[in-house]
Amino acid sequence: MAFFEQLGILALTPGMVVMWLIGVTLMYLAITKEYEPLLLLPIGFGVLVANLPLTGLMIPGEGLVWRFYHYGVEWEVIPPLIFLGLGAHTDFGPLLSQPRLIFLGAGAQGGVYATFFAAHAFGFTLQESATIGIIGGADGPTTIFLAAQLAPHLLGACAVAAYSYMALVPIIQPPIMRLLTTESERKIRMKKARKVTAREKLLFPVAATIVIVLLVPASAPLIAMFMMGNLFRESKVVERLTDTAQNALMNIVTIFLGVTVGATMTAETFLRGDVIFIFVLGLVAFSVSTACGLLLAKLMNLFTNDKINPLVGAAGVSAVPMAARVAHKMGAEADKKNYLLMFAMGPNVSGVIGTVVAAGIFLRMLG
Template identity: 50%
Template sequence: MEILQGVWEVIKSILVNSGYAYFFTADGGYKNFIMLIVAFFFLWLGIKKGFEPLLMIPIAFGMLLANLPGANLAVQYHDLQGFIDLVAGRMTDTAGNTLTPGLMDFLYFGVKAGIYPPLIFLGIGAMTDFSSLIANPSSFILGAAAQLGIFVAYVIAIVLGFDPQQAGSIAIIGGADGPTAIFVTSKLAPAMLGTIAVAAYSYMALVPVIQPPIMKALTTKKERSVVMGTLRPVSKLEKILFPIMVTVIVSLLLPDAAVLVGMLMLGNLLKESGQTERIAKAAQNELMNIITILLGLSVGATTSAQSFLNLNTLKIVLLGLIAFAFGTAGGVLFGKLMYVITKGKINPLIGSAGVSAVPMAARVSQKVGQQENPSNFLLMHAMGPNVSGVIGSAVAAGILLTLLG
């Protein structure tokens, strides 16, 4: 009998100190349970629906790990000084207990120190062909116009009571560029990083759902049916000079954008130079894959129940949608203006591709255009504004960091 009593005491001790018991505590354990459900939902979106799976799945799994009670896998700091205090054993919880740094704390250092997003840009640059933009430089205008949503969302966020740094972090969602959103938020409002990253990648994944109604509402059937001419061939010299000149011009104008633009253009130069094929492939594949895992996992681990489940999260999600919608509208409206100026030679649909969701936004322009005119092929034309949007989002990030950082 004493043996059975002893076994029961051991079992009871294990259960009382388990994560399962924490779900039923009075200090908010149910919130962790809710966050696990949210993590399962995002895993479903990534695995079953294929919504940005390369980042959605690591972020969702990081969210899951962060909300397992007692696992010590949530990021416990939001700035570099906090990381120093955590490692030195000077950081304590609300009960006065000294916090011990965990795996995610060390992985997250790459986000907070601004390491992962630029390396992602390096890989993106190595995979990007800027020929469409070089062949049609007016695409720069459409890429710039699609950043309208960033500044509209910033103003609305200020009106809703967010401080300028928080408003800037929310607004950058409108650029539809996940690494840029993470980079800006880690500098301006790190406590909001998890929410903003999840919102940014969710809207990027929902481009085929969000954009078509806006595009159709702002254009006529005649405009959507416009067939654009063939783009001119681009020389190898142009492809080599482009990343060098963009780096110099943008970085001198906005030094805060230099790290993103510079890495983007370095990756592209490695691709186009013809002399660095081996490391260009490494940037496209091995480096990109490794950094994507580390970035997604560590960002997901910032979404603890305490920081994610609040009214501000709902506001951020709604403002992100507004930013994305206005960005799409800005590109389409400037496309309509170019349609008028060129006397019907520009299809306004390519303006929607000015958001930085490459190449999904360009594919949406192609799809909507072919619905009106099956012989219409807008993909290459839409890629110009699309890759311009990548540069535009980095420039917008530089502006926000210069003004608010």
């Protein structure tokens, strides 16, 4: 009899089977469509194993994947390590050459705040609303960082929503961009930016850390690691550390992050009506952020002769570099000799900072 009680198949619930389908779908999208495969593949597999009965993988204090979750995510270790790698990958040159574009990265966080208020109006708690709103930043690690502290029960849904929308940037953004810009605006060729010196690039991560952390101390774990990674890169004297942060370390923590996020998506926490609502609100957040970036660029154009192509405003959502690529492609569609990529990278990287700052503000207010 005891043998039968330990058979997993007898403890299987319909909800678990539904979660298998979700896990398999994520793996399918990762493998065949190559939608964010580095994340969605381990997430999909994590969903599958977390919904196999009697495994104990997520039992607090005992389970293997619970340990990854507890020490990696709850202890705030993995998202900052991802940011170390992102910093080592990031070239702030496009931002430094046109500092005014930083406003677009800040403006494109409009969807985060708008959705925060909207989600609260629909009955979510303030903490849950902040976690849902941050999806609008289209920044996976920041979403996970905030969710783990404010609304851990929403972590899986919000992380999958953030990564899904990051993967769907080329599908979601273009219609909004076409709707809110004219053909002649999309043709605007931006003036060549000035050359940025190596010294400016070196000083930026140090100065930015001081300024941002003084203003929003709660953003320190992500900003400090992001800027340290960038300092490695720009110092040119620690190639080994830069390489490790960019590749080996990033890959290792990505594995743990992916499977852990997937494993938080059990049938009890995921198969609820409000999860679908979270996906809808996340999409609204992301769309509004895109629109805010575009509209802010148009507003800035009213006060300057040196026109900004509004498309680069849409890159203020932080999905790097997909959003910048989309702005470039849309610009090239209107005028094939319009090369917006590097201009769009400015708002794009400042969008990363903007999302982290938004998360820091939420943490300070609600944590």
